[in-house]
Amino acid sequence: xxxxxxxxxxxxxxxxxxxxxxxxxxxxxxxxxxxxxxxxxxxxxxxxxxxxxxxxxxxxxxxxxxxxxxxxxxxxxxxxxxxxxxxxxxxxxxxxxxxxxxxxxxxxxxxxxxxxxxxxxxxxxxxxxxxxxxxxxxxxxxxxxxxxxxxxxxxxxxxxxxxxxxxxxxxxxxxxxxxxxxxxxxxxxxxxxxxxxxxxxxxxxxxxxxxxxxxxxxxxxxxxxxxxxxxxxxxxxxxxxxxxxxxxxxxxxxxxxxxxxxxxxxxxxxxxxxxxxxxxxxxxxxxxxxxxxxxxxxxxxxxxxxxxxxxxxxxxxxxxxxxxxxxxxxxxxxxxxxxxxxxxxxxxxxxxxxxxxxxxxxxxxxxxxxxxxxxxxxxxxxxxxxxxxxxxxxxxxxxxxxxxxxxxxxxxxxxxxxxxxxxxxxxxxxxxxxxxxxxxxxxxxxxxxxxxxxxxxxxxxxxxxxxxxxxxxxxxxxxxxxxxxxxxxxxxxxxxxxxxxxxxxxxxxxxxxxxxxxxxxxxxxxxxxxxxxxxxxxxxxxxxxxxxxxxxxxxxxxxxxxxxxxxxxxxxxxxxxxxxxxxxxxxxxxxxxxxxxxxxxxxxxxxxxxxxxxxxxxxxxxxxxxxxxxxxxxxxxxxxxxxxxxxxxxxxxxxxxxxxxxxxxxxxxxxxxxxxxxxxxxxxxxxxxxxxxx
Numbered sequence: 001x002x003x004x005x006x007x008x009x010x011x012x013x014x015x016x017x018x019x020x021x022x023x024x025x026x027x028x029x030x031x032x033x034x035x036x037x038x039x040x041x042x043x044x045x046x047x048x049x050x051x052x053x054x055x056x057x058x059x060x061x062x063x064x065x066x067x068x069x070x071x072x073x074x075x076x077x078x079x080x081x082x083x084x085x086x087x088x089x090x091x092x093x094x095x096x097x098x099x100x101x102x103x104x105x106x107x108x109x110x111x112x113x114x115x116x117x118x119x120x121x122x123x124x125x126x127x128x129x130x131x132x133x134x135x136x137x138x139x140x141x142x143x144x145x146x147x148x149x150x151x152x153x154x155x156x157x158x159x160x161x162x163x164x165x166x167x168x169x170x171x172x173x174x175x176x177x178x179x180x181x182x183x184x185x186x187x188x189x190x191x192x193x194x195x196x197x198x199x200x201x202x203x204x205x206x207x208x209x210x211x212x213x214x215x216x217x218x219x220x221x222x223x224x225x226x227x228x229x230x231x232x233x234x235x236x237x238x239x240x241x242x243x244x245x246x247x248x249x250x251x252x253x254x255x256x257x258x259x260x261x262x263x264x265x266x267x268x269x270x271x272x273x274x275x276x277x278x279x280x281x282x283x284x285x286x287x288x289x290x291x292x293x294x295x296x297x298x299x300x301x302x303x304x305x306x307x308x309x310x311x312x313x314x315x316x317x318x319x320x321x322x323x324x325x326x327x328x329x330x331x332x333x334x335x336x337x338x339x340x341x342x343x344x345x346x347x348x349x350x351x352x353x354x355x356x357x358x359x360x361x362x363x364x365x366x367x368x369x370x371x372x373x374x375x376x377x378x379x380x381x382x383x384x385x386x387x388x389x390x391x392x393x394x395x396x397x398x399x400x401x402x403x404x405x406x407x408x409x410x411x412x413x414x415x416x417x418x419x420x421x422x423x424x425x426x427x428x429x430x431x432x433x434x435x436x437x438x439x440x441x442x443x444x445x446x447x448x449x450x451x452x453x454x455x456x457x458x459x460x461x462x463x464x465x466x467x468x469x470x471x472x473x474x475x476x477x478x479x480x481x482x483x484x485x486x487x488x489x490x491x492x493x494x495x496x497x498x499x500x501x502x503x504x505x506x507x508x509x510x511x512x513x514x515x516x517x518x519x520x521x522x523x524x525x526x527x528x529x530x531x532x533x534x535x536x537x538x539x540x541x542x543x544x545x546x547x548x549x550x551x552x553x554x555x556x557x558x559x560x561x562x563x564x565x566x567x568x569x570x571x572x573x574x575x576x577x578x579x580x581x582x583x584x585x586x587x588x589x590x591x592x593x594x595x596x597x598x599x600x601x602x603x604x605x606x607x608x609x610x611x612x613x614x615x616x617x618x619x620x621x622x623x624x625x626x627x628x629x630x631x632x633x634x635x636x637x638x639x640x641x642x643x644x645x646x647x648x649x650x651x652x653x654x655x656x657x658x659x660x661x662x663x664x665x666x667x668x669x670x671x672x673x674x675x676x677x678x679x680x681x682x683x684x685x686x687x688x689x690x691x692x693x694x
Contacts, residue, residue: 109329112339117261119324120343122208122317122403124261125396127268127350129215129456130157130314131358132371136457137307139364142295146364149304154355157311158348160503164315165344167475167500168322169337170493174481176333180323180407181474182414188477188484191538192531197473198415199530200466201319203523205404205411207462208316209445212404213238214454215370216397222373223390235454236446238398243442246405247433264396265346267389272353275379279360306514312507313464314351318344319471320403323410401445409437419541420534458519465515465523468508475501562587563647563684564639568632568673569594569618570653572608579653579688580616586649592618593635597626628669633676640682648683655690 041054110118134153138145171184181201186194213235221228278284297303321340328335354372357363363374376389409425413434416426422436429435452458478497482490512520565583569576569592583590592609596602602620609618623631640648654670670687677685 110327111329112335112342114258115321115324115328115335115339116342117258117399118327118406119320119339119403120317120346121261121396122212122320122400123315123343123347124264124350125212125215125400126314126316127347127354128219128372128393128397129211129370130311130351131355132365133310133313133457134307134355135358135363135365135371137303137310140295140297141299141303143364145295145299145303147359147362149307150355150359153304153308153311154352156308157314158352160312160507161315161318161344161348161351163500163503164318164471165340167478167497168319169340170496171322171474171478172325172333172337172340174478174487174493175322175325177326180411180414181319181470182411184481185473185477186418188480189473191535193473193477195420195531195534196527197470198411198420199527199534200469200473201411202408202466202530203526204316204464204466204470205408206441206444206448207459207466208404209239209242209401209441210448210452211313211456211459212397212400213242213445214449214452214456214459216394216400217454218370218456219373219390219394219397222369223387223394225368228368231454232450235449239401239442239446239449242398242401242405243438246402246409246438247429247435260392260395260399264392265350267392268350268353270385271376271379271389272357274385275357275360275375278379302514305510309464309507309511309514312468312511314347315471316464316467317400317403318347319467319474320407322474323407326410327406404445405438405441408441409434412437412440415534418538420538422537462519462523465508465511465520466527468504468511469527471504472501472508475504561646562589563649564643565590565649565651566636566639567592567616567651567653569605570669572605572612575655575690576653578690579651580613582686582688583649583651584616589646590616591639592616593621593632594618595621595623595628595631597623629672629676632673633680636677636680636683640680644682649686650677650683651686651688653690654687655692658692 041056043052043054044050045052131150131154134150135146138149138153175184182194182198185197214231216238217231217234220234221231227234321336321343325332325336328339354375357375357379358371361375361378363371363378365371366374370393372393373390376386380386380389412421412425415421416423424436425434425440427434427436448459475497479494479501481487482494482497487493512524516524563586565587567576567579567583567590571594580590580592594602594605596605599622602622606618606620619635621631621635636648636650640646650673652670652673674685674687677683
C-alpha cells in the first residue's frame with residue numbers, strides 16, 4: 001500500500017534569514033528523520049512550466065502521521081513475517097484476543113457490579129471453606145466442642161471482618177488514586193516495612209490461587225467422586241484457564257467472572273431460604289450422617305485460638321479492593337468504598353449463615369465431602385438444586401483466584417516501578433494487562449498445587465499468615481499518617497485504624513503461633529528471604545543508575561578513536577565477505593583470526609588469503625587441544641590489554657539457513673562466541689548475517 005501527496009515545488013534549502021538554531025530546528029530534524037519513510041518525485045504538469053512534487057509513502061500501512069507531525073506505528077508492524085511467527089500470532093489472538101492500544105486503557109475501567117466480581121471473589125468464596133476449617137480443629141476436642149464454640153468463633157471472625165473493612169475504607173478515602181498496602185506503608189513507614197508488607201502479600205496471593213483452586217477441585221470431587229484421583233490435573237488445568245482469562249485484560253476477565261460470582265451468591269441465598277423454611281416453618285431438622293466424635297485432644301484455649309486462626313482464612317482478600325482502586329470507574333474512591341461495604345456485608349452473611357446451618361444440621365467435616373456439600377445435600381436432597389450449589393461453589397472457588405490474578409500483577413508493577421522487582425513486571429502486554437506478573441503467578445501457584453497435591457487442608461496452615469501481617473502494616477501506617485498530617489477527621493481516623501492495627505496485629509501473632517508447627521514456619525522464613533531479595537534487586541538498580549548517570553560537568557568528551565576490529569575467520573567463502581567489507585568500513589585496524597588444529601589446512605588458507613586479500617593481516621592460531629573458543633577469547637583479551645584505549649569490535653560472519661530446522665545441522669559457533677563475549681568489558685560484537693538461498 002502506498003499513498004501520495006501532490007505539493008507545489010518548494011526550495012530545497014531554508015531561506016537565508018532562517019535561524020538554524022531557532023525553535024523550528026527540532027521540527028526540521030523530525031521532518032528529515034521521517035523523510036526516510038517517504039519518497040519525493042519531481043513531476044511535470046500538463047501545462048508548460050508546471051511542476052509539482054509527488055510524495056510517495058510505500059510504508060503507509062506500517063506508519064501513519066499524527067496531527068502533531070510525529071510518526072505512529074500501526075498494528076501492521078506487529079504482524080510477523082515468518083510462517084511459524086504468523087501461526088503463533090494467530091494462536092495468541094485466539095487465546096487472549098487482538099492487541100489493544102494504550103489509549104484504550106480508559107475503557108478497561110470497572111463498574112461497581114463488575115468490580116465486586118473481580119476483587120471480591122476471593123473474600124466471598126472463603127465462606128465456602130472457612131467454617132469447615134473451624135470444624136476441623138474443634139472436632140479434635142469432640143462433638144461437644146463443635147456444638148458449643150462454632151458460632152462464637154464465627155461471630156468473633158465477623159466482628160474482626162467489620163473492623164478490617166472499616167479500616168480499609170479509611171485507606172480508600174485517604175488514598176483515592178490507589179491505597180494498596182505497599183503504597184500506604186511506604187508512604188508512612190518507609191521502605192523496609194513496605195517490603196515486609198509487600199512480601200507477605202505476594203506470598204499470600206500465590207497461596208490464594210493454590211487454596212482457591214484446590215478448594216474448587218474439592219467441590220467438584222465431592223459431587224463427582226470418580227474425579228478424585230485426577231484432582232491435581234484438574235487444578236493445573238483450572239490455573240491455566242485463569243491465567244489465559246486474565247491475560248485477555250481486566251474488562252474481559254470481569255465479563256468472564258461476573259456471572260459465576262452472582263450465581264454463587266444466588267445459590268447460597270436460595271439454600272439459606274430453603275433451609276429457613278424447613279427449620280422455622282416446617283420444623284424439619286435434617287441431621288448429618290457423621291457419628292459423634294471421640295475427643296483426641298483436650299479442649300484448651302490454645303485449641304480455640306487455633307480454630308479461630310483457621311477460620312480467619314475468611315478475611316483473605318479483604319484488602320483487594322483498596323489495592324485496586326485505579327481499576328474503578330470515576331469517581332474511583334467512592335465506587336471502591338461502596339464496593340468494599342457490599343463485599344463485607346455479603347461475606348458476613350454467607351459465612352455466618354453457613355456456620356449457623358452447620359450447627360443446626362450437626363454437620364462434621366468428612367474426607368471426601370465438603371461441609372457446604374453436606375449442607376446443600378441435607379437441604380435439597382439429590383435434586384438439581386444440590387448440583388447447582390456445588391457447581392456455583394466450584395466456580396466461585398476457582399474464580400476466587402482471580403482476586404490474586406488482579407492484585408499480584410498490580411503489586412508487582414508498583415514494586416518494579418520503584419526498582420524492587422525486575423523491570424519486566426512494570427510492562428503491559430498486548431491486552432493492557434501486566435502479563436509478566438500474571439504468568440509468574442500462574443507458574444508459582446501451579447508449582448504449589450503440584451507439591452501439595454491440591455490438598456486444601458495441607459495448604460490452609462500456610463494461608464492467612466501473610467495477609468494479617470499486611471493488614472497490620474497498612475493500619476499502623478494510617479495511624480502514623482493521622483498523627484503526622486492531622487487532616488480533617490484525624491481523631492476519628494486514628495481510633496478506627498488504631499483499633500484495626502491492634503486487632504490484626506494480635507490475630508497475626510495468634511495465627512503465626514498456633515499454625516507454626518503445622519507449616520506457618522515456612523511462611524515466616526520465606527517472607528524475610530523475599531524481603532532480602534527485593535532489597536538486593538533495588539541495590540542493583542541503584543548501582544546501575546549511578547554508573548549510567550550522564551553528568552555533563554564531569555563526563556569527558558568522547559575520543560574519536562577508531563576501534564580495533566577482529567574478524568574470526570572460519571574459512572574463506574562467500575559467507576565471510578560481507579563481514580570483512582563491514583569491518584573495513586568502520587576501521588583501518590582490522591585483523592582476521594583463524595583458529596585451527598590442522599596446520600596444513602591453515603597453510604593452504606594463508607596462501608589463498610594472500611592471493612585474494614593481502615590488505616588485511618591474517619593471524620593463525622594453532623589449537624593443539626582442538627578447542628576453538630578459549631584460544632580466540634584469549635587472543636581478543638590480549639589485544640584489548642595491549643591497546644586499552646581502543647574499543648575492541650568483533651565482527652562475526654554467520655550464515656543463516658533458509659529453514660529453522662536446518663539450524664541443528666550446524667555447530668552454532670557464532671552464537672556461542674556471542675554469549676562468551678557479551679560479558680566482556682570494552683568489547684562490541686557485530687553480527688553480519690549471510691542468508692542462504694533455497
